Amino acid sequence: MQTVRKKILAISxxxxxxSSNEAIIRFVANSLQEEADVQLFNSIDQLPHFNPDLDHEAPPAGVADFRRQIQEADGVLICTPEYVFSLPGSLKNALEWNVSTTNFSNKPVAIIVAAASGExxxxxxxxxxxxxEARLPEESKLLIKGVKGxxxxxxxxxxxxxIRQIEALTASFMRTINAANEIPTKYQM
Structure with missing residues (x-):
């Protein structure tokens, strides 16, 4: 039986x-090369500022493309630094463009915060x-403190x-993706 390769959208x-975050994403992509295609969304800094007046059936082209990539992915990996004890503005903005959608509803997600502190x-x-409503098990969360070293x-x-922590997170993430494809959700019925 041939295994279907999974599509993972990675967001730095x-x-x-x-960046250190891109290095971690490359590491994950290399470790998954036999079972998944990991695509880096590299236009996060080109998304317009979130504006509810533009969040309708025909959002800006970059937003529509970003949303499409999330919808088509079997899972989403987010790897981020911490800026001033919070998320980088560009990442928060990207996520805000998805609040009015169901793109993340029950979508398997893994998160890595790689920073000096990161909590x-x-x-x-x-x-x-x-x-x-992302599907985010505890095992699919990883905090890497002191990443520069x-x-x-x-x-x-x-x-x-x-490396062992990233490998454990990656294994958990793939189990979540595989389980999501086997069990119908309220959105797939």
Whole structure:
């Protein structure tokens, strides 16, 4: 029996090119290359500021494309830094464009906050995703403190404990995705 490759949309909360968050996403993509296609959404900084007046049947083109990518994905991976004890504005803005939709309803999601500290960003991101009804098990949440000391200048994760934690999160995330495809939800009936 042939296994169907899963589609994962990865979102980096950092707008910095070659950020620690992108390095972690690349690591996850490489570890999943046999079973999933991981696509990085790299236009988070190009989404317009959320405006309820524009949130209708024909939203701005970039927003419509972003929403389509979420809908088509089997799961969404979010990896973000923490800015001033909160989420980066660009990530919060991207999520706000989905509040009026059911794009995240029962969608398997994994979150990684990779920052100096990160607790407040983790708390905020988990609350937002729970509010928009994402499927986010505890095992699919990871806080990586002191990330700058765990990734080298070439963007490679050097800390063995961090690698094990990411691998455990990735395994949990794939179990959630596979379970979501087997069990009908109230949105699939």
């Amino acid at each position: 909360g950092s707008t910095k090119k070659n 407040k960003a983790m708390e905020s991101l988990a609350l937002i995703l729970t509010t928009i 765990k990734i080298n200048a070439q963007g490679e994760i050097q800390d063995a404990a961090t």
